[in-house]
Amino acid sequence: MNQTIFEPWNDPNEKPLIQFKNVTKRFGDFTAIDDQTFDIFEREFFALLGPSGCGKTTMMRMLAGFETPTQGQIILAGQDIAPIPPNKRAVNMMFQSYALFPHLSVWDNIAFGLKRDGMTRDAIGDRVAEMLKLTRLEKFAQRKPHQISGGQRQRVALARSLAKAPKLLLLDEPLGALDAKLRQDTQFELMDIQETTGTTFVIVTHDQEEAMTVASRVAVMDHGKIIQADTPQTIYEAPVSRYVADFIGDVNMITGTAKARNPGSEPQGDPTPPSMQPPEKRDDAASGTPQRLDPQPNDAGRWLHDKVLKFVLGPRSDAPKRLPPPDPTRDAPLASAQATPQPVEAAPGGLEIHWHEGAPPLIASNGDPALDGQTVTLSLRPEKMSISKTRPDAPNVLHGKVVDIAYLGNISTYHVELPDGLKIKAQATNTRRVSQRDITWEDDVWISFRDTAGVVLVE
């Protein structure tokens, strides 16, 4: 795999397709968009995500031309689009309600925009046929919109908005009206079509899962501002604020006072000795040879290489082809969130968070020591927390009682109440059947997580 990663936003030489420059939009006293500056690049699948009323739809309508910015500029392909009316823009929109023309057939709906362009009959016919094929609607060309299903209507709307080959396609909650299963399929279809056509897509949605599935970048919005715009991974793993952390997925937030840790300090064990040692083999895995080895051919493979492949591919190189092994204390995936103990040592440095009097501070070795003395929030994803009935050996351990279990099939979410009333959610994969589940309601359990599991947030 020699595919370059698609990250035009990190490339300073890349010219953005769309530039918002200090764009503000007010409706009377209400500020819908508050002085926003950001870029969207060609071939991107950009998601505007936020609760209703956060300004995401206004943003999209300004791109389509149905609203004009009160202040600032929107540049599309180097041109200020403010004076261009919607019917002259190289931008098409797929409406939330699909807005299919009920008196026209599927074919005529798709051809509608092409006819306005004054294309010849043959050219229109070819283009419509192409769109029907792309969206697998050939059989329904002569039907009226009320004679096809919701999923088909959605595809007609997509075909119609793509027919004019716009530079930019806007999708306003495109899957909102579909049921869950169909929505998932359609999400992948949408990604395929985006890739096939190479069109830049901007999608507006309030569904964070949808945004994360389809988008190359997600912009989380609140009160007319983009709080964070980044890849789904970054948004999820490294949110910049409590708002983003809370909006994307499930999260535990523990607020406390930060205290810088001594960068050189010895790994800090727990003051009380662990009641039970972690199983030996786990220890091995964690502290054993950190070197990841390159795959080596066996004898048969070596023979094949020497006799056949060498002449085609050239001599075999023994140089390491992989990335250097990850730092086990920082990046090792957290043991599938099963009730397995963590390594004892916490990396030096970072922060201690004193969140509850009498309780040992939580260690966040990835926290910024400059936050010393401030009130911070440690945000922790439930799947990064382990739950066990015996006290594990981990940098951070909390003790509590199971008050609720949400069984979701593949995983279960345990709601654990700590002695001071704080509720923590921890997730575990259901590798066993429910009847054999060893943790149940009212059980005393230990929750543990690594010193790097959380993100320290100030806002």
Added chain:
Amino acid sequence: MRRLILIFVPYLWLLALFLVPFLIVLKISLSDTALAIPPYTPTLDLGAGWQGVKDFLSQLDLENFQFLTTDDLYWKAYLSSLQIAVIATLLTLLVGYPIAYGMANAPDHWRPTLMLLVILPFWTSFLIRVYSWMGILSGEGYLNQFLMWTGLISEPLTILNTPVAVYIGIVYTYLPFMILPIYAALERMDASLLEAAEDLGCSRLQAFWLITIPLSKNGIIAGCFLVFIPTIGEFVIPSLLGGSQTLMIGKVLWEEFFNNRDWPVASAVAVILLLILIIPIILFQRNEQKQREAEG
């Protein structure tokens, strides 16, 4: 059983309020005029038993219908009614559509008030409203006074007792019947359809022509029939505003009935009028049904 009752009720309604009166009118149209009360013969005498019924039936004939063909007054009146109804319907559409369009695009909180304004005229007597138009349109009426005051004209216009006055009266009277169905169709229309049309390259005017008009088609058709059907038989407006020049079948009917006291001929005129109206009524029903199917 309950279902039967449910079906029976509308049929009973139809029977009592349409079929029975129609049969009575049909019977009178087949009778002869007489100086009596009621002014026609024969009358059904059930006292004479079966023989009486037979006598009664044997005296009915189509004489009056034949009479209608001998005098060209009648078919001219039918044709003129049709012509006036068609023109008046188109005029009402021209006036009513923009009003309905404006109402449908008015801010939400204005709509109930606008609706009330459209319906308000129904709260006063139709007759009084037509009389007041006489006051407005007559030679020394308000309209002429106003126009002379503004200096647009120096001599009063003759409007009253011309076809123009009839058209004004019809458009005024039947405007709500045109506005309401069109408004209903326009109000149901999804505003994003127009945005979608614009997004796909339409100008505002094109979008109106390609989207708004086709989607309000059913409202237009319904409104036109609701105006056209009663206008054909209209007699108050032509007799009060149209003077002697305007020939309409409703007026002829009225004169036959009350001035000539020729009930049989008047009934024959009414029966023919009904037959003429059945065609647009059926078309209207079919349009309504098609619309229901498209929505269902």
